[in-house]
Amino acid sequence: MRYSWNWSVLTVEPNLGWILSGIEWTILVSLAAWSIAFTWGSVLGIARTVQSPLVRALAGGYVELFRNIPLLVQMFLWYFVLPEVLPQRWGTWLKRDLPDAEFWTAVVCLGLYTACRVCETVRSGIGSISRGQAYAGLATGLTPFQVYLYILLPVGYRIIMPALTTEFLSIFKNSSLALTIGVLELTGQTRRISEYTFQPIEMFLTATALYGLITLTVTALMRVVEGRTRLPGMITVAVQ
Amino acid sequence: MHKIMRLAAAAMLAMAFGHGAAADDLYGTLKKIKDSGRIVIGRSENSPPFSYTDANGNPTGFSIDLCSRIVEAVKAELKMDKLEVRYVTIMGTTLIPLLVNGTIDMACSTTTNNLSRQRQVDFLYTMYVTGNQLLVRKDSGIHEVEDLKGKRVAVNQGTTNEKIIKELDQKLNLGIRFLDTEDQPRGWLAFESGRVDCYVTDAVVEHGLISKAANPEKYEVVGRLLSFDPYAVVVRRDDSAFRLVGNRVLADLFRSGEIEQIYDKWIKPIAGPLGEPLRTVYAMQAMPY
Numbered sequence: 001m002r003y004s005w006n007w008s009v010l011t012v013e014p015n016l017g018w019i020l021s022g023i024e025w026t027i028l029v030s031l032a033a034w035s036i037a038f039t040w041g042s043v044l045g046i047a048r049t050v051q052s053p054l055v056r057a058l059a060g061g062y063v064e065l066f067r068n069i070p071l072l073v074q075m076f077l078w079y080f081v082l083p084e085v086l087p088q089r090w091g092t093w094l095k096r097d098l099p100d101a102e103f104w105t106a107v108v109c110l111g112l113y114t115a116c117r118v119c120e121t122v123r124s125g126i127g128s129i130s131r132g133q134a135y136a137g138l139a140t141g142l143t144p145f146q147v148y149l150y151i152l153l154p155v156g157y158r159i160i161m162p163a164l165t166t167e168f169l170s171i172f173k174n175s176s177l178a179l180t181i182g183v184l185e186l187t188g189q190t191r192r193i194s195e196y197t198f199q200p201i202e203m204f205l206t207a208t209a210l211y212g213l214i215t216l217t218v219t220a221l222m223r224v225v226e227g228r229t230r231l232p233g234m235i236t237v238a239v240q
Numbered sequence: 241m242h243k244i245m246r247l248a249a250a251a252m253l254a255m256a257f258g259h260g261a262a263a264d265d266l267y268g269t270l271k272k273i274k275d276s277g278r279i280v281i282g283r284s285e286n287s288p289p290f291s292y293t294d295a296n297g298n299p300t301g302f303s304i305d306l307c308s309r310i311v312e313a314v315k316a317e318l319k320m321d322k323l324e325v326r327y328v329t330i331m332g333t334t335l336i337p338l339l340v341n342g343t344i345d346m347a348c349s350t351t352t353n354n355l356s357r358q359r360q361v362d363f364l365y366t367m368y369v370t371g372n373q374l375l376v377r378k379d380s381g382i383h384e385v386e387d388l389k390g391k392r393v394a395v396n397q398g399t400t401n402e403k404i405i406k407e408l409d410q411k412l413n414l415g416i417r418f419l420d421t422e423d424q425p426r427g428w429l430a431f432e433s434g435r436v437d438c439y440v441t442d443a444v445v446e447h448g449l450i451s452k453a454a455n456p457e458k459y460e461v462v463g464r465l466l467s468f469d470p471y472a473v474v475v476r477r478d479d480s481a482f483r484l485v486g487n488r489v490l491a492d493l494f495r496s497g498e499i500e501q502i503y504d505k506w507i508k509p510i511a512g513p514l515g516e517p518l519r520t521v522y523a524m525q526a527m528p529y
Contacts, residue, residue, distance in 0.1 A: 002476070003340040004360055080429055095435045096392070102419065168495070182420045182430075189398060191470040192420075195332045195398030 009197045010206060022189030023210060028173040029106050029185060034168060036111025037118050044115060045122025046148065059119065066116035069111075072177055078109040079181040100174050106178035114171050121163045125156035165222040169215045186210060265316075269345050269475065269482035274318045281307055282330040282344035282474075284501065286424060290368070290471070291349040299327045299521040302506035305366055307473060309346035313489045314354050314482075318369055331423075332398055339476055346486070347474040350393040351441070352400050362483055363472035365490040365525045368444070368507070369518055371465035372401050375431065375439040375446040377458055382438055384463045386412060394427045395420045404467040405440045424449075442469055448508045470521075487527070495526035 009015055047059035060135070066074075083091035094101060129152055137147040157164075179188030190207040194200035244253040246318040251393045254410045266274055271512060273279050284291040308325075328344050335351065346364075353363040376382045382391070385408055395402045397420045409416045419436050421427035428449050431439040435440045439446070453459060475483050493499040499522055505512050 002478070003336075006359065080426075080433065084433060092434070094435065098468075163368075180422045180426070182397075182422070184397065184420050188420070191333050192398035192402075194336075196356070196403065198336050198357045200333055200336050 003201060005200055006197075006199050007201065009193065009199045009202055014058050015193050015197075017187070018184075018189045018193060019206065019210070020185035022184060023185055023214070025178075025185040026102075026172065026175050026214070029103065029110065029178050029183060030172045031112060032107040033175065036107065037114035037167070037171065039163075040111065041115035041118025042122050044119035045126065046153075048119065048123040049126045049152075051144075055149065063116045063119055066073035067120075068226050071113055071174055072180060074113055075109050075177050075181050079105045102178070102182040105181055106175070110171060110174060110178070114174070117167050117170070118164070121160050121167060122156065125160035125163075126152050128159055131154050155231070158229055160172075161222075161226045161229065165219065165226070169218055169220065172214055172218065173211060179190060208214050252503045267286070267481065268479035270314070270318060270485070272342065273314060273323070273345065274320070277309055277320070277322065278324040278326060279314060280292040280326045280344045281311075282335060282347035282349070283307075283327050284331075284339060284349040285329050287350045287445070288452075291512055300503060303348040303350070303367065303471075303473065305502050306347060306493070307508070310346070310473070310486045310489045310495070313485050317485050324416040334476065339474060343347040345475070345482075349472050349474075350445070350471050352469040352482065353472040354400065358477075360477065361474055362475050362477045362479065363473060364483060364486045364493075366470040366472050366521055367490065368443040368471040369521055370444040370469050370471065372404050372440055372448060372469070373461050373465060375441065375449065375459060375461055376437065378436055378460050382462060385466060386414070388416050388438060389414045390416050391438060392419060392436040393438045393440055394430045395440045396421050396423060396427050399441070400467060400469060401441050440466075444511050446505065451510050491525060491527040494522040495528070 008020070044062060045056050048063075050056060067130045069077075083094040085091075086094070133151055133155070134147050136145070138200060142150065174186055176187035178185055179191070185194065186207055190203040191200075196204035197203075204228045281299075283302075283304060286292050287301070289301055290303040291299070291301045311323065311325055328338065330338060330344065330347055330349065332458075335347050335349075339347060351357075351363075353366065357363075374382060374385065374388070382388060385405075388409075393405065393416045395405055395418060402420070405416075406418070408414070409418075419430055421430055424441065424445065426439065427439050430436050432453070441463070443461055449460070450456050450459045473486060475486060493502070500514055508514070
């Protein structure tokens with residue numbers, strides 16, 4: 001039982017270039033998907049806390065739908081099934097004319113999936129603020145919109161900052177599923193090289209280290225953001 | 241962590257040298273099989289007609305047939321009354337780790353034997369030879385690789401097919417827009433649903449896909465052979481005793497011509513009768529005693 005190690009597979013061309021391109025796609029997919037997840041997830045999270053039962057139910061239905069279907073299956077559905085159930089002209093456009101269809105499908109799928117997780121985080125952030133604050137705002141003559149804008153959201157987002165960091169990190173790791181629809185991101189590229197060279201252990205260790213590097217960088221950046229936005233006396237204050 | 245690795249290495253060394261002192265001179269895979277009373281075969285779930293799952297859920301196919309004969313030979317060689325056979329499903333990425341760490345003893349699928357892979361593993365004699373061709377729709381107007389200029393082409397990630405077609409794309413300056421599909425079912429789906437104009441994989445696989453398609457008359461395999469892909473059973477490196485048992489079985493089949501019956505059973509319905517080039521490959525490997 002012996003494995004013949006050969007770390008030089010990392011540095012020979014074209015492997016090095018492939019790994020770098022994989023990192024680039026991983027970051028691109030993750031950031032693009034996060035911008036969808038954050039905005040759409042925030043809208044949904046707020047929707048889950050408003051007065052109207054209909055709006056609350058719709059947002060709740062969205063969350064249950066998206067968080068109960070495995071992400072891998074969602075990728076498959078968006079990429080292979082959606083074009084077949086749409087009117088033929090649209091389906092053909094998705095399949096043939098949309099440039100970088102794999103990339104955009106992965107971004108939309110990952111973004112809409114992560115949005116349901118961001119939604120629940122935002123909802124719990126708003127829910128954790130004592131009701132008195134909203135009532136006090138209304139009593140001073142603010143409209144419900146202004147109560148959200150000036151009181152609930154600024155405080156709520158600061159409370160959920162660490163949880164949002166976790167979701168942000170998850171999106172980098174979940175982006176690896178984009179390889180199933182043909183985006184050669186970091187995992188896709190390292191798998192590809194390992195099948196060419198039959199040196200899978202080196203390649204998976206490399207992928208592990210690079211994901212670690214990416215996520216640790218993101219964590220460090222988010223620490224700075226958390227520090228800048230922290231409110232004295234709120235939950236996010238670190239133990240002194 | 242370091243300590244554990246060192247311990248593991250020490251244990252492996254002890255295993256490697258320990259048997260030298262034993263009475264019998266079995267080593268490597270044969271010794272492992274004798275000691276455990278079990279042989280473990282790595283196989284694929286969906287590479288018909290070579291290695292796939294039949295309607296009853298059992299592993300079956302051309303490669304599996306050959307490996308079953310090797311199992312019989314191993315049993316006879318080791319003079320065992322009973323030899324348990326277990327199957328483990330492998331993929332391109334798991335083949336090497338599972339073989340090297342001893343989970344499987346040989347891989348019976350559609351693995352191409354090439355020199356870079358031989359740095360890591362050994363292959364038995366070539367059991368089939370195929371190459372890349374183009375799977376297209378009949379009305380596509382594609383006949384040769386040169387016709388792929390500016391077309392959408394699906395090819396599976398990390399395959400020898402991908403390597404070949406991407407090199408040709410560069411060399412002939414075709415500007416092909418590639419879709420790097422994950423595996424064979426997805427590659428076929430992308431092709432069948434019209435996402436791509438052409439799917440590039442091993443010719444024998446393409447014939448198999450067409451034969452299972454809903455409308456086989458709509459598709460065809462075209463173009464010259466773009467590569468040389470000898471399929472072989474994969475075994476651990478530096479284990480010539482075990483490899484010899486496997487190769488002896490294959491040489492016997494090649495010499496006696498029995499290989500043709502196995503070929504006819506699995507491959508003929510899909511790729512046609514045994515051709516002259518492959519017949520020569522078999523004849524060349526029919527080593528005498």
